[in-house]
Amino acid sequence: MGKHTVAIVDDQFDIREMLAIRLQIVKDLEVVGVAANAAQAIGLARTLKPDLMTLDLEMPRIGGAESIPLLRAAAPEMRIVVYSAHLAVVDLTNEKRPDAIVTKSSHLTDLVATILNLLSKGSARSVGVSATISS
Numbered sequence: 001m002g003k004h005t006v007a008i009v010d011d012q013f014d015i016r017e018m019l020a021i022r023l024q025i026v027k028d029l030e031v032v033g034v035a036a037n038a039a040q041a042i043g044l045a046r047t048l049k050p051d052l053m054t055l056d057l058e059m060p061r062i063g064g065a066e067s068i069p070l071l072r073a074a075a076p077e078m079r080i081v082v083y084s085a086h087l088a089v090v091d092l093t094n095e096k097r098p099d100a101i102v103t104k105s106s107h108l109t110d111l112v113a114t115i116l117n118l119l120s121k122g123s124a125r126s127v128g129v130s131a132t133i134s135s
Contacts (some may be wrong), residue, residue, distance in 0.1 A: 001026075003028055003029060003030040004028055004029055004039075004052065005029075005030050005031075005032045005048065005049075005050040005051045005052070006023055006029050006030065006031050006032065006051065006052050006053070006054070006057045006115065006117045007031070007032060007033040007034065007035065007041070007044045007045070007048060007050040007052075007053045007054045008020055008023070008031060008033070008034045008035070008036045008053075008054050008058075009034070009036075009038070009040070009041040009044075009053060009056060009059075009064070010036070010054070010056040010083070011028060011036050011037060011038075011056060011059040011060060012056075013036070014128075015056070015104075016034045016036070018108075019031075019054060019083070019108075019111075020034060022108050022111075022112070023112070024083060024114070026074065026112060028116065028119075029115070029116075032048050032050055032120070033043075033048050033050065035113055036059075037059050037060055037061060037062070037089060038059055038061065038063070038064065038066070038070070038094035039061070039062065040066035040075050041053065041055065041067060041071060042067065042070050042071060045071050045074035045075040045078055046074040046075065049073060049075045049077070050075070050077065050078055051077075051078065051079065051119055052078065052079040052080070052081060052115055052118060052119060053071065053075075053078055053079070053080050053081070054081050054082075054083045054111070054115075055067070055068070055071070055080055055081065055082050055083065055084075056082075056084050057082060057084035057086050057087070057090050058084065058085075058086045063090075064082060064084065064090075064131070065082075065090045065092055065096045066096070066132070067098070068080060068092075068095065068096045069095040069096065071076040079099045079118045079119065080098040080099050080100075081098060081099060081101070081111070081114060082098040082100070082101045082102070083101060083102050083103075083104060083111060084101075084103065084104060085103060085104040085105065086101060087101065099118055100114045100117075100118055102114050107117065128133070
């Protein structure tokens with residue numbers, strides 16, 4: 001079986017770089033793209049159809065939550081993991097529901113474990129939200 005493809009979406013350059021470096025060392029993952037905003041993320045989803053996308057919620061113009069339905073339309077089989085520090089005031093229900101949530105205050109190993117767990121479940125999107133949230 002080949003590597004699972006991952007795209008990273010965050011408006012902060014340092015976060016994108018850190019995640020790319022960390023995920024690239026996981027033998028079953030290949031980072032195929034990075035984006036700084038929702039418009040770029042939708043473009044990546046349409047053209048690259050990655051297996052999974054990490055998604056920050058607080059970004060310029062269109063926020064991460066608002067982009068989830070657009071990302072689902074662009075790549076219906078793609079898993080979405082919200083990786084954000086801003087969860088308290090964001091509606092992540094119904095069409096804005098990601099496949100998982102990991103807070104930026106969590107360890108990166110939690111994010112990697114969540115990603116690998118989602119990808120090991122096959123291509124069908126999960127129904128609920130699997131959350132790894134630290135207080």
